[in-house]
Amino acid sequence: MSKVVVLTGAGGVLCSTLAKALAEQGHKIAVLDLKLEAAEQVAKEIESAGGTAMGVMANVLEKASLEDAKSKINAAYGTVDILVNGAGGNHPLGTTSNPFLEEEDLKNTTEGFKTFFDLDSKGIEFVFNLNFIGTLLPTQVFAKDMIGKKGCSVLNISSMNAFTPLTKIPAYSGAKAAVSNFTQWLSVHFSKVGIRVNALAPGFFLTDQNRTLLTNTDGSLTQRGQQIIDQTPMGRYGVPEDLISTTLYLCDEASSFVTGVVIPIDGGFSAYSGV
Numbered sequence: 001m002s003k004v005v006v007l008t009g010a011g012g013v014l015c016s017t018l019a020k021a022l023a024e025q026g027h028k029i030a031v032l033d034l035k036l037e038a039a040e041q042v043a044k045e046i047e048s049a050g051g052t053a054m055g056v057m058a059n060v061l062e063k064a065s066l067e068d069a070k071s072k073i074n075a076a077y078g079t080v081d082i083l084v085n086g087a088g089g090n091h092p093l094g095t096t097s098n099p100f101l102e103e104e105d106l107k108n109t110t111e112g113f114k115t116f117f118d119l120d121s122k123g124i125e126f127v128f129n130l131n132f133i134g135t136l137l138p139t140q141v142f143a144k145d146m147i148g149k150k151g152c153s154v155l156n157i158s159s160m161n162a163f164t165p166l167t168k169i170p171a172y173s174g175a176k177a178a179v180s181n182f183t184q185w186l187s188v189h190f191s192k193v194g195i196r197v198n199a200l201a202p203g204f205f206l207t208d209q210n211r212t213l214l215t216n217t218d219g220s221l222t223q224r225g226q227q228i229i230d231q232t233p234m235g236r237y238g239v240p241e242d243l244i245s246t247t248l249y250l251c252d253e254a255s256s257f258v259t260g261v262v263i264p265i266d267g268g269f270s271a272y273s274g275v
């Protein structure tokens, strides 16, 4: 059955792939992004492939902007059935320079060098808000449409760092832990109104939000990038297509008794102790 699917951050690498895969199922797709041009481009590609899609500008941190997007979607396609909360990511402002604090770090005067003590609360706030509030607000706006309908669900995007924090990125780790926790909380809260709530926990996929952590300017892997490959039993980064089948499953009636789960898609990263 054709559904109305809203994906936030769908101008980006991972969720544009998910938007296209959901379009291939015959669903009507609302491609939301802060960058209108990116959203419109993805919608155009879906339409050229024979699907139905509209690109809409929406800031996941502003309720008014989301309400405005919702009016456009409702007018074009009717009420929403599925929400994929894809907008999110890390930011250098919530990142320490080194994985471990050493005493001499406190004397390091190199421009831009940041220890835990230098982290700016504004940077931490930005990352927390983008990932957590940016999941909560769109759910408040779009899940209202789902009440009283059958086959509706919300899919959040968590991360590896929600299970065990990754070095250097306390804000992003904490924010994604909050997303996983919220997924469980909301699945219980919505259980009586028939809205399922689940999450993907992707492993490591090379995209814009982590490019500077994983690759040097010449495209070679950073030490951290190599360490990730070494800690991934399957020995590679994920490609966006790795996320498709789990997304289709969680957004489909095939998973009608599945709610509150966070599924790792990580080549074994979260199962591996490194020994």
Ligand SMILES: NC(=O)c1ccc[n+]([C@@H]2O[C@H](COP(=O)([O-])OP(=O)(O)OC[C@H]3O[C@@H](n4cnc5c(N)ncnc54)[C@H](O)[C@@H]3O)[C@@H](O)[C@H]2O)c1
Pocket (backbone or CB within 6 Å): 008, 009, 010, 011, 012, 013, 014, 015, 032, 033, 034, 035, 038, 058, 059, 060, 061, 085, 086, 087, 088, 089, 090, 130, 134, 157, 158, 159, 160, 201, 202, 203, 204, 205, 206, 207, 208, 209, 210
């Ligand atoms: N790439 C990975 O390895 C990885 C791993 C685990 C989880 N994730 C998560 O997957 C999701 C998709 O990220 P991606 O890797 O495709 O990154 P991406 O940077 O390619 O895409 C993110 C998109 O979100 C949009 N966006 C940013 N702020 C926004 C806002 N305020 N309102 C609306 N849209 C906004 C950006 O414009 C961008 O198009 C994110 O939640 C990210 O945290 C990524």
Ligand SMILES: O=C(O)[C@@H](O)[C@@H](O)[C@H](O)[C@H](O)CO
Pocket (backbone or CB within 6 Å): 090, 158, 159, 160, 161, 166, 169, 201, 202, 203, 204, 205, 209, 210, 213, 214, 224
């Ligand atoms: O090295 C890192 O911290 C990054 O690559 C992460 O942002 C990563 O992409 C994921 O979020 C982990 O699941």
